[in-house]
Amino acid sequence: MSATKPILALNVGNTHTTLAVLRGKRMLWRSTVKTAQLLNQRNAKCLAKAWGEEISKCREQIQHIGVASVVPKATQTFLPWLEKNVRAESYIISASLKLPFEIRYRTPQTLGADRIAVAAFAAEHFPSQAVIVIDFGTAITYDILTSGAHYLGGLILAGAHTAAASLWQRAAQLPEFQLRKTSKLIGSSTVECLEAGLFWGKVAETEGLIAKLKVELKRKYRESKNFGGSNGWGCSGVCTHCCHNRPCRKRCCALWHSRNCRKKFYDDLSQPVFKG
Template identity: 35%
Template sequence: MVLTIDVGNTRIKAAVFEGDSVLGKFVFEKNQLEKKIKNILEKFQNCSDLVVASVGNVEKQSFLTFEKQLNIHFLTHENAFPFVNKYATPKTLGIDRMVLAAGAVLQFPKQNRLVIDAGTCVTYDFIDESDHYLGGAISPGLQLRYETLHNFTAKLPLLELEVPESYIGNSTAQSIHSGIVNGFVYEIDGFIDEYRRNFSNFIIILTGGDTDFLAKRLKNTIFANSNFLLESLNQIFQYKIDND
């Protein structure tokens, strides 16, 4: 069994795999890390490997506490990935984006792929059918847009995510919801349309915390999987074993 852990900007996600089957999924706060790993290992006592991808601020020592129980693998830029990295600044490419790109290559071979990860930030990552990672885009996620409007203005309130009643907001609150939610959806659909104009044999993979919310609202056909990063971590681990 393999325990995969994704340390994000906001929360930690984890999953236990046996082969390609998911045996358990978990979401928790960073200050719960060691306690939650201990609980997971008590439940899944046959776990032999821990695979970690981290963009959040968590000390490695928190994981190394379990090195007597598990083989621990920290993914870095030095690992082998199943694509050619054409990013102009490859060392600055987030490890989470590299994992998503790898998962897209391994799950959807010989296609053009756009991976959209809608979390704290929304990232767009494009890997062509020749397995060349070409780059993408980064913009604020939904919650960050609400917080930014509130934090950088004098009077706009901090609101919780809500589906706007109309694209014409008839109050300040409804105007904020319309601008943020509709603007976010239009942005993603706009990016997808642009890629579709330039590439054929194309698949769009939507993942991240806002997957379910967005999947119902995008006009484009997508493959939606909120656990794609965790699954990709498991696939990279298998890829590493096969290519060592």
């Protein structure tokens, strides 16, 4: 595949779908919509046509469409229309592809395309290092790579918005609220209690799991010297979040033990979630 020719990257998430034209490491165009819009044939057709017209303005012939999807129904409805409008063949990310790491997962056929994509990103950017990859979205996923580029598996947890929504939907007297960064650990109102519980709960959850994963990797897999960097234990993270009215994906790749990475993590985690 020529690096000079652009590809079209389609990321179909549970809440949002992003489409981007990429040439090498440069992004030429990008757009994001709610994934629910792709489930209707008429909407999918109109959206594919509109996106095709926008992409044509880049004056570039798309070579391939790379697809990472966790919503098969949306992909099945939308992808044929997209292929027709951009006149390009699509490649679906799956465990059957040639990847920059070896999968040691008991059920590789059930491994999500989103997890495969972030693991590939980590393997390419942190060669010969053990990596904990953390993706914050509708679900929070932890994916583990050894320094020998072996994918071990990880954890799947409820995302911040998912956890918040379950509270206000199931508890009759609790109000709707959003995730936001707060310095208060002890709330002095119901809303403050909810906000503090969600934010600091996720902070504690993430720090606690990283600490346990470090111990597990050191004890079971003897990963101690090359974990996220050469200066002792660290964590390389790939973080995503959804900003209010501007869904986006952010990648944070740095040592967990550096102050900047901790601040970046807290800032990413505290972005308001999209309610929808």
